[in-house]
Amino acid sequence: MLRLTIFILSLTMFLSCEEDVTIKIEDNDRQIVINSIISTDSIWNVNLTYSKSIFSDQEFEYIQAASVKVTNLTNDQSFFLKSIGNGDYQRALMPNEGHSYELEINTDEGESARAVTYVPSVLKVEVMRSNSIDENGNNTIEIDIEIEDNPVEENFYVWEIVENKIVEEEIVTEPLNIDFTLPTEFEEGQTELKSLNSLLFISDDKFNGKKYSTKLTLGNDVINNGEGGNDNASSSETPRFNLRIMAVSKDLYEYLRTYELYKQTDIAITSINQPVNVYSNIENGLGIFGGYNLKEFPIE
Numbered sequence: 001m002l003r004l005t006i007f008i009l010s011l012t013m014f015l016s017c018e019e020d021v022t023i024k025i026e027d028n029d030r031q032i033v034i035n036s037i038i039s040t041d042s043i044w045n046v047n048l049t050y051s052k053s054i055f056s057d058q059e060f061e062y063i064q065a066a067s068v069k070v071t072n073l074t075n076d077q078s079f080f081l082k083s084i085g086n087g088d089y090q091r092a093l094m095p096n097e098g099h100s101y102e103l104e105i106n107t108d109e110g111e112s113a114r115a116v117t118y119v120p121s122v123l124k125v126e127v128m129r130s131n132s133i134d135e136n137g138n139n140t141i142e143i144d145i146e147i148e149d150n151p152v153e154e155n156f157y158v159w160e161i162v163e164n165k166i167v168e169e170e171i172v173t174e175p176l177n178i179d180f181t182l183p184t185e186f187e188e189g190q191t192e193l194k195s196l197n198s199l200l201f202i203s204d205d206k207f208n209g210k211k212y213s214t215k216l217t218l219g220n221d222v223i224n225n226g227e228g229g230n231d232n233a234s235s236s237e238t239p240r241f242n243l244r245i246m247a248v249s250k251d252l253y254e255y256l257r258t259y260e261l262y263k264q265t266d267i268a269i270t271s272i273n274q275p276v277n278v279y280s281n282i283e284n285g286l287g288i289f290g291g292y293n294l295k296e297f298p299i300e
Contacts, residue, residue, distance in 0.1 A: 032063065032105060032113045032285035037252060038095045039292050040119060044070065046081055046089045048105065051286060062087030067106040073116070074099040095119045095291065098153070103289050113285035120155065120247035120293050124148035127243060127297045138220035143243060143299060145216065151209025156253035159245040160199045161216065161299065201257050216243075218299075241299035252290025254279040 036046040048063035068081040068089040074096070081089035095101065100118040105111075128144040149155055204212070218241065248256070258279040280286050 030061075032107070032111055032282070032287075034103070034105065034113060034115060034282050034285055034287040034289055036103065036287075036289050037292065038101070038117070038119060038290070039294065040094055040097050040122070041294075042094065044081055044091045044093055044095065046103065046105075048087045048089065063107055065108045067104075069104040069106075071102040071104070072096070072099055073102055097121050097293060101291075105285070111284075114283045115251075115281050115285075115289035117249045117251050117281065117289045117291050119291035120249060121150050121153060122293050123245060123247045123295045124150075125245055125295055127245075129299055132217075134220070139223060140220060141218040141223060141299065143216040143218070145214050145243075145245065147212045147245075149204045149207055149209055149212060154250065155204040155208075156248050156250055157202050157204075157246065158199060158248050158253065158256055159243065161218070162242050162244065163222075199256065199260055201253065203253070243297040243299055244294060245297070246292045246294045248292040249290045251279075251281040251288065252292055255281075255288045255290060 031051040033049045033051050034046065035049075036044075038044065046068055048066055048068070050061045050063065052058060052060065062085075064083060064085070064087065066083070066089070068083075069078060070081065070091075071078040079091060079093065081091045083089050097119050098121045100116065103115045103117075105113040124147070126146045130142050130144070132140045132142045134140050143161075145159070147157065202212070255278065258277065262278050279288075281289060
């Protein structure tokens with residue numbers, strides 16, 4: 001097992017960051033790292049770098065000269081992306097919902113990598129917010145979510161609540177830990193809905209083509225920014241929240257889930273407790289090629 005440092009995508013807004021990741025590989029050769037998460041509301045962008053040893057003090061090496069070909073497997077149309085620097089390749093086209101795509105990378109040094117993913121259909125979801133009072137008499141916010149599942153697709157969902165804070169006149173989002181209520185039919189022996197920090201993960205194995213409902217609760221300590229008390233509506237410190245609900249490809253679902261598990265277990269690795277390997281769907285390389293559709297709801 002070789003420990004490498006690679007560029008990966010973080011969970012909040014899919015931003016790039018540098019992360020040490022333990023990866024099982026057969027040799028010490030550097031690996032092509034592909035990061036591309038596509039959606040119907042963004043143009044095509046693929047970032048290419050090389051992995052490096054954690055013992056290296058060099059900067060990440062961007063792959064500046066490569067052939068980046070995208071093939072729409074649904075309509076059999078192909079096109080190439082153009083290098084714009086810093087390992088980024090773009091084209092002013094947007095992916096289509098419900099379509100599958102193949103990504104083929106060929107470098108000037110004779111290296112190649114490949115991946116396939118799809119863009120889920122646009123979400124059909126309803127969100128209702130209501131004020132409530134818990135058993136201790138404290139104010140809470142209850143958020144009811146109802147998703148109408150698409151019966152012709154294998155669907156995977158991820159959602160989170162983030163807090164928007166103004167820091168030096170800039171809005172900064174911070175994930176929150178939240179409570180949730182499971183549907184009655186999933187309470188016993190249910191494994192479909194997983195909560196990792198602020199992220200919730202669920203697949204449609206048990207409700208394919210049906211409506212799925214759940215409830216999220218923001219407690220009084222969160223509403224009042226940790227200051228306590230019940231008069232949160234009059235407080236100038238009351239934060240504004242956003243609920244993000246994403247329909248994601250199976251590849252992106254596994255990537256996000258294992259990355260969250262990796263972050264939780266990496267701080268307590270022992271010879272018995274080995275780190276979680278972050279999922280990758282890249283052939284002859286590392287990273288992620290995934291698709292998603294996002295709907296965002298302000299929670300005041």
